[in-house]
Structures are given as C-alpha cells and as structure tokens.
Amino acid sequence: MRSQFGEVSEALFLTQGYAYDSMEAAEARFNGGDPGFVYSRFSNPTVAMFEARMALLEGCEAARATATGMAAVTAAMMGQVQAGDHVVAAKALFGSCRYVVEELLPRFGVASTLVDGEDLDQWRAAMRPETKVVFLESPTNPTLSLVDIAAVAEIAHAGGALLTVDNVFATPMLQSPFELGADCVVYSTTKHIDGQGRCLGGVILGSQDFIDTKMQTFLRQTGPALSPFNAWVMLKGLETLPLRVAAQDASASRIADFLADHKQISRVIYPGRDDHPQAELARRQMKGGGTLVAFDVVGGKPAAFRFANALKVILISNNLGDAKSLITHPATTTHQRLSAEVRAGLGINDAMLRLSVGLEDVHDLLEDIGRALDHAD
Numbered sequence: 001m002r003s004q005f006g007e008v009s010e011a012l013f014l015t016q017g018y019a020y021d022s023m024e025a026a027e028a029r030f031n032g033g034d035p036g037f038v039y040s041r042f043s044n045p046t047v048a049m050f051e052a053r054m055a056l057l058e059g060c061e062a063a064r065a066t067a068t069g070m071a072a073v074t075a076a077m078m079g080q081v082q083a084g085d086h087v088v089a090a091k092a093l094f095g096s097c098r099y100v101v102e103e104l105l106p107r108f109g110v111a112s113t114l115v116d117g118e119d120l121d122q123w124r125a126a127m128r129p130e131t132k133v134v135f136l137e138s139p140t141n142p143t144l145s146l147v148d149i150a151a152v153a154e155i156a157h158a159g160g161a162l163l164t165v166d167n168v169f170a171t172p173m174l175q176s177p178f179e180l181g182a183d184c185v186v187y188s189t190t191k192h193i194d195g196q197g198r199c200l201g202g203v204i205l206g207s208q209d210f211i212d213t214k215m216q217t218f219l220r221q222t223g224p225a226l227s228p229f230n231a232w233v234m235l236k237g238l239e240t241l242p243l244r245v246a247a248q249d250a251s252a253s254r255i256a257d258f259l260a261d262h263k264q265i266s267r268v269i270y271p272g273r274d275d276h277p278q279a280e281l282a283r284r285q286m287k288g289g290g291t292l293v294a295f296d297v298v299g300g301k302p303a304a305f306r307f308a309n310a311l312k313v314i315l316i317s318n319n320l321g322d323a324k325s326l327i328t329h330p331a332t333t334t335h336q337r338l339s340a341e342v343r344a345g346l347g348i349n350d351a352m353l354r355l356s357v358g359l360e361d362v363h364d365l366l367e368d369i370g371r372a373l374d375h376a377d
C-alpha cells in the first residue's frame with residue numbers, strides 16, 4: 001500500500017486517530033458503511049500492511065498484530081475459550097505460555113491438561129468433549145524437541161478442537177503449520193521477524209472466519225495493539241527475513257557439527273542433525289534445522305558458566321532470533337522458576353546452554369566457541 005507520494009519504503013502512519021470530512025463520514029466509518037480506519041487500537045495503515053504481509057508469507061487469509069508475542073498467545077487462547085472449556089497443551093512450552101495455559105486460564109474456569117508433546121497417545125488421552133483448543137510449540141524452548149504437528153492436528157480435529165501453533169523457533173521460513181493442519185499460528189515477532197533486537201511484537205494468523213469470529217472483538221476491546229512504529233520496523237525486518245534465516249540456519253548447522261565433535265561437549269541437540277532423536281520428523285515437517293542449538297558442556301554448570309563467560313563475540317542474553325549471536329543458561333534464567341524436577345522432566349540440566357546463532361561470520365563464531373571451550377576445561 002502506497003500513499004499519494006509513491007514512497008518506496010513503507011509509510012509510517014504514527015497516528016492514534018483519523019479525521020473525517022463530515023459527521024456523516026464519521027457515522028459511515030463507525031457503522032461499517034465505509035471500511036476506513038477509525039482508531040489505531042482497532043487498526044492502522046502501517047500495522048495493516050504488516051498484517052497483510054504476514055498473512056501472505058504464512059499462506060493464510062488474515063492476521064492481527066499485537067504488542068508482544070505474549071499478547072498474541074494470550075489473545076489467541078482467550079479469544080477461543082469460555083468458562084467450562086478445556087485446553088490441551090504440550091508441557092514443553094515457553095514459560096509465559098505455560099503460565100497462560102496452566103495458571104491463567106483455570107482462574108477463569110477453563111481447565112487445561114499438559115502432555116508430553118512427543119507422545120501422541122498422551123495427546124489422544126487428554127482430549128475431552130469440552131476441549132476447544134490444542135496448543136503446542138515446535139521446536140520447543142530450549143530442548144529443541146519436536147511435536148508431530150500433522151498428527152496432533154488430526155487428533156485435535158477428530159475431537160472437535162482447533163490447533164494453535166507457536167512457530168517462533170522454526171520461523172515462517174522453515175515450517176508452515178497451516179500446511180500441516182494448524183488452524184491458528186502465533187509468533188513473537190520480537191524474534192526473527194524483527195531480527196535485529198529492536199522492537200517487541202506479535203502476530204496471530206488464521207482464516208478470515210477465525211480472525212473475525214474469535215479474535216477481532218477480543219483484540220479491539222482489550223487493546224493489545226502493535227505500535228505503528230514497531231509495525232514499520234517489522235515490515236523492514238520482513239524484507240530480509242529469508243536471507244537472514246537462511247544464513248543463520250547454515251551457521252547453526254556448522255556450529256552444531258563443530259560442537260558434536262568437541263571433547264568438552266557431551267550432548268548436542270540440533271533438529272538438522274541425523275543424531276537428533278526426531279531427525280526423521282524434522283526432515284518431514286521442517287525445511288531446515290533452525291537457528292538455535294542446545295548443548296551440554298562437560299563439567300556441568302561451573303564449566304558451562306566458565307565457557308559462556310569466556311565468549312567474546314557471542315553475547316550472554318536470553319533473547320533469540322537476533323542478528324547478534326546470543327547464549328543463555330536456561331536452568332538459571334528462562335527456566336529458573338520451574339522446580340528442578342520439572343526442569344529434569346523437560347530435559348533441561350545444569351550443563352545445558354542454548355545458543356541463538358546470529359549473522360556474524362561463522363568462522364568468527366567457531367573461533368570464539370573453540371577458544372572459550374578451552375576455558376571450560
């Protein structure tokens with residue numbers, strides 16, 4: 001969409017409201033007779049451009065952008081349920097998503113069951129007549145285990161429920177949940193879609209009917225809207241998304257291979273490697289191994305800390321999908337609120353680090369990792 005000036009870079013409509021030529025024109029906007037914009041909590045031209053492009057990229061009919069990824073997940077859940085309904089979700093969820101399913105929804109009379117996402121029998125057994133939503137992320141954070149999206153979609157649909165997939169780790173470039181049967185896809189666009197660590201954002205995607213009937217009123221009345229400025233940044237991010245993800249995926253694959261051969265590393269988890277426990281599923285539902293690598297350092301937490309503290313190019317940070325490579329120790333950061341037992345159940349141990357591979361020269365990254373591993377000894 002271009003304004004009358006024919007700008008090449010998308011226009012930033014940093015406005016809250018819209019002026020009408022007459023009272024009659026305002027009336028027509030509000031009663032739907034004229035489809036123009038009325039207020040930026042409902043819609044905004046820059047945000048609408050971002051939404052339209054996300055829908056095209058994902059291959060679905062409609063999208064609504066939100067202020068953060070968590071706003072997208074919360075709205076996607078709340079918009080689909082009411083008291084008395086039931087949600088089934090994988091245990092291995094990003095912590096805040098797990099809070100929404102496990103603690104927030106039950107406060108409003110929506111029961112939830114968490115299952116081992118890899119075990120299809122558990123998904124089947126958890127379904128109830130009142131199950132309305134099935135929710136998963138794949139690959140999961142931080143253990144990069146996978147859920148068979150097509151199989152879970154079948155189970156959800158057989159039980160009369162809709163499947164929502166958090167596709168943050170795979171990105172739109174490496175996995176297409178709608179092609180695998182999902183009804184709703186959510187992203188934290190904070191991650192690869194911005195891709196340069198600047199703005200928070202989120203998006204909910206689905207059919208026009210799904211967005212109109214389940215999301216529109218909830219979003220309009222509760223207001224988790226994306227700022228037009230952040231939408232503009234995200235639009236810039238989309239222009240380079242395929243190139244960035246391809247480069248980061250290639251570097252992650254090389255780094256995973258390097259780590260797997262290193263004596264200081266006892267385990268590497270990367271969905272693109274043949275030794276990933278679900279390598280066959282990864283090949284079936286993903287177009288690459290992704291931009292994240294998880295690994296255990298020999299010597300446990302002290303060695304993992306010595307290694308990460310010795311890195312010079314890779315930054316210690318819990319974010320991901322950035323052009324800068326970022327490393328985190330899930331047990332003491334993103335997953336520290338979980339009990340040691342729950343962490344163990346998810347496969348998160350004290351030796352594990354999660355690396356989000358950026359756009360630096362891969363040789364610099366390999367050198368940084370190799371040198372820092374000498375300090376881990």
Ligand SMILES: Cc1ncc(COP(=O)(O)O)c(C=O)c1O
Pocket residue numbers: 068069070071073094096097137141166168169187188189190191200201202
């Ligand atoms: C898988 C996953 N879902 C959702 C989110 C939430 O996104 P945001 O931080 O933009 O709210 C994150 C990251 O924070 C994430 O990793």
